Amino acid sequence: MNAWTGTLLRVNLTQGEITKEAVNSDWAREYIGGRGLATRYLYEEGVATADPLGADNKLILATGPLTGTSAPCGARYMVAAKGPLTGAIAASNAGGQWPAELKFAGYDMIIFEGQAEKPVYLWIHNDHVELRDADHLWGKTTWEADDLIRAETDPEVKISGIGPAGEQQVLFACVINDKHRGAGRSGVGAVMGAKNLKAVAVRGTQGVKVADPDGFWQAALDTLAKLKEAPVTGQGLGAYGTEVLMNVINESGFLPTRNFQQGQFEGADKIGGETLADTLLVKNRSCFACPIACGRVSHVPDPRYPKAYEGPEYESAWALGADTGVSDLAAVTKANFLCNQYSMDTIAMGTTLATAMEMYERGILTEKETGRPLRFGDAEALVEMTEATGKREGFGNELALGSKRLCEKYGHPELFMGVKGQEFAAYDGRGAQGMGLNYATSNRGACHVRGYTISAEVFGIPEKVDPFATEGKAELDKLFQDLTAVVDSSGLCLFTTFAVGLPEIHALLETATRTGYTEENLLQAGERIWNLERLFNLKAGLTAADDTLPKRILEEPIPDGPSKGQVNRLSDMLPEYYQLRGWDEDGVPTPEKLEQLGLANL
Amino acid sequence: MPDVKFLGLLRAAAGTAKCTVPAATVGEALTRVTQHYTALAQFLFPNADKQLSDDVRVLVNGRDIVFLHKLATPLTPDDTLTLFYHGARGFPGG
Numbered sequence: 074m075n076a077w078t079g080t081l082l083r084v085n086l087t088q089g090e091i092t093k094e095a096v097n098s099d100w101a102r103e104y105i106g107g108r109g110l111a112t113r114y115l116y117e118e119g120v121a122t123a124d125p126l127g128a129d130n131k132l133i134l135a136t137g138p139l140t141g142t143s144a145p146c147g148a149r150y151m152v153a154a155k156g157p158l159t160g161a162i163a164a165s166n167a168g169g170q171w172p173a174e175l176k177f178a179g180y181d182m183i184i185f186e187g188q189a190e191k192p193v194y195l196w197i198h199n200d201h202v203e204l205r206d207a208d209h210l211w212g213k214t215t216w217e218a219d220d221l222i223r224a225e226t227d228p229e230v231k232i233s234g235i236g237p238a239g240e241q242q243v244l245f246a247c248v249i250n251d252k253h254r255g256a257g258r259s260g261v262g263a264v265m266g267a268k269n270l271k272a273v274a275v276r277g278t279q280g281v282k283v284a285d286p287d288g289f290w291q292a293a294l295d296t297l298a299k300l301k302e303a304p305v306t307g308q309g310l311g312a313y314g315t316e317v318l319m320n321v322i323n324e325s326g327f328l329p330t331r332n333f334q335q336g337q338f339e340g341a342d343k344i345g346g347e348t349l350a351d352t353l354l355v356k357n358r359s360c361f362a363c364p365i366a367c368g369r370v371s372h373v374p375d376p377r378y379p380k381a382y383e384g385p386e387y388e389s390a391w392a393l394g395a396d397t398g399v400s401d402l403a404a405v406t407k408a409n410f411l412c413n414q415y416s417m418d419t420i421a422m423g424t425t426l427a428t429a430m431e432m433y434e435r436g437i438l439t440e441k442e443t444g445r446p447l448r449f450g451d452a453e454a455l456v457e458m459t460e461a462t463g464k465r466e467g468f469g470n471e472l473a474l475g476s477k478r479l480c481e482k483y484g485h486p487e488l489f490m491g492v493k494g495q496e497f498a499a500y501d502g503r504g505a506q507g508m509g510l511n512y513a514t515s516n517r518g519a520c521h522v523r524g525y526t527i528s529a530e531v532f533g534i535p536e537k538v539d540p541f542a543t544e545g546k547a548e549l550d551k552l553f554q555d556l557t558a559v560v561d562s563s564g565l566c567l568f569t570t571f572a573v574g575l576p577e578i579h580a581l582l583e584t585a586t587r588t589g590y591t592e593e594n595l596l597q598a599g600e601r602i603w604n605l606e607r608l609f610n611l612k613a614g615l616t617a618a619d620d621t622l623p624k625r626i627l628e629e630p631i632p633d634g635p636s637k638g639q640v641n642r643l644s645d646m647l648p649e650y651y652q653l654r655g656w657d658e659d660g661v662p663t664p665e666k667l668e669q670l671g672l673a674n675l
Numbered sequence: 676m677p678d679v680k681f682l683g684l685l686r687a688a689a690g691t692a693k694c695t696v697p698a699a700t701v702g703e704a705l706t707r708v709t710q711h712y713t714a715l716a717q718f719l720f721p722n723a724d725k726q727l728s729d730d731v732r733v734l735v736n737g738r739d740i741v742f743l744h745k746l747a748t749p750l751t752p753d754d755t756l757t758l759f760y761h762g763a764r765g766f767p768g769g
Contacts, residue, residue, distance in 0.1 A: 299765075309683060324734055346683065531761075533729070
């Protein structure tokens with residue numbers, strides 16, 4: 074195999090056994106890598122019916138064939154498992170340096186199974202792989218643990234792991250690598266914590282072979298040129314990061330505000346990318362082989378939070394800012410930093426707190442439960458509650474449940490703003506109909522990066538479509554979802570797709586692997602991955618009834634701004650979406666569709 | 676007079692977050708802002724034909740002008756124009 078290393082590590086934490094296996098080469102070609110290949114293994118190994126926090130769940134850290142190559146932005150990996158927040162397939166993506174280092178050590182992926190009796194970490198140094206005691210690391214933040222592991226292994230080690238939130242199984246805990254990069258969503262950090270696995274430390278010194286070096290190099294240069302030429306990747310993301318979206322979405326009228334009670338936030342500009350660049354930004358930070366450098370290294374010149382931090386990026390600033398009504402960028406940046414230190418999904422943290430704030434303001438929660446006033450706009454509460462959640466202390470222990478369970482516990486499930494147990498991201502599906510459909514149908518619960526229809530609904534890429542219209546959105550969603558599955562599985566960053574499309578991605582993958590990829594069969598691979606995820610979820614007990622949106626999004630019009638009067642008209646889009654997918658009216662793939670995708674035997 | 680808001684790179688080019696401009700249509704407003712903030716011209720009208728760049732989106736009260744009357748969209752004194760430069764290509768056509 075080329076581009077793939079052809080080897081995976083299987084680590085049985087219960088037995089303390091480590092084995093090296095050949096990667097199934099047929100699956101690698103059919104599911105590409107990363108998200109697709111990890112899901113294939115999870116499905117095959119019966120994880121769909123596992124207890125997400127039990128020994129029978131498995132945790133896979135998987136790179137793609139382009140990870141660690143000279144493909145621009147070939148820096149990504151996926152952390153996949155059955156998600157504790159959703160009970161569905163969970164696959165969270167991150168960049169940084171760690172993913173490439175795993176390839177350099179000679180492995181495409183690691184499968185963790187079972188549960189360690191006491192805390193451990195995995196140390197990989199090329200062929201040498203061992204489980205090490207992590208008692209002394211348990212309770213440490215991701216940064217503290219990173220420094221300690223570095224001191225006892227190798228100065229050049231790359232580390233992916235969890236902080237106290239993952240250890241204590243905060244249901245939206247994430248996995249942080251390289252201190253600043255998060256496989257953020259769906260609670261994969263809680264799965265790692267439940268396995269008593271603190272970290273995976275890697276040092277690799279080998280290269281990644283590609284099948285056609287000359288062809289691949291040309292494909293990489295072509296992609297690089299397009300990334301530099303396109304203003305968004307050549308200038309915009311570097312100058313402002315994803316945070317440039319804050320004002321754009323606010324002006325468009327679908328910036329979810331105060332738990333989706335409004336569509337515009339009066340403090341958006343104070344927490345947006347322009348203000349961040351003018352006030353806190355120190356420099357950019359890039360992942361492996363990335364010419365974009367969207368990462369933000371920020372310094373907060375505020376005596377309350379006197380440190381240098383990373384971020385926030387747009388989704389984090391929205392969740393911790395607009396959704397909680399907080400317009401204090403220093404506090405938002407501090408809360409973002411705490412999420413990285415404790416290993417928590419910034420989106421779920423902010424949105425769960427926003428839900429609690431709405432319940433407090435409605436009198437459903439009182440200070441008796443929360444321990445302090447919890448009103449929208451309270452920056453001090455934001456920072457205090459984020460830290461309490463990371464420690465599972467006081468009311469933070471309730472917030473650790475995530476928004477859905479918190480709402481159910483206090484008798485108001487209708488206040489949960491999300492799908493399949495996972496909270497929405499930073500776009501109100503009432504103002505952007507295609508994003509609403511994408512949220513409803515996303516296999517890992519509400520997720521903006523499973524099908525980023527905002528490209529078309531706001532930016533006009535590939536063509537401008539009316540965000541308020543439902544016509545054509547089913548087709549748009551399916552296309553974006555299938556293409557994204559390809560990108561997520563390849564090892565490329567999704568941001569490359571602001572500059573390049575399927576032809577360039579195909580050129581990279583085919584020259585790297587020479588396995589007969591065409592644009593057509595790659596797109597079909599994306600559809601195969603999407604359908605396999607659907608099969609996983611159906612096996613896990615999810616049904617078409619889970620492909621829906623909260624009552625607020627379906628029935629309560631946005632009360633203000635440019636999207637005033639809009640609700641999401643899901644029922645106008647979902648039947649067509651099922652039909653285009655080749656699913657029956659119950660959302661189950663038809664035998665014909667499964668046969669077409671080579672999934673009939675599953 | 677209508678307000679004009681600049682976001683992202685256009686804010687940096689204009690050197691201001693917003694202004695007001697006497698204009699009866701969107702086209703007139705864009706002509707005036709590029710005359711006053713000359714650095715905006717390379718973003719809004721980069722070619723000799725002086726057509727509005729596809730990389731720029733123009734909103735009137737939050738609505739993209741492609742769903743209104745494009746550059747002929749009439750303006751009232753209470754209207755707000757928002758201009759941003761996205762410069763995206765790619766997905767899914769390449």
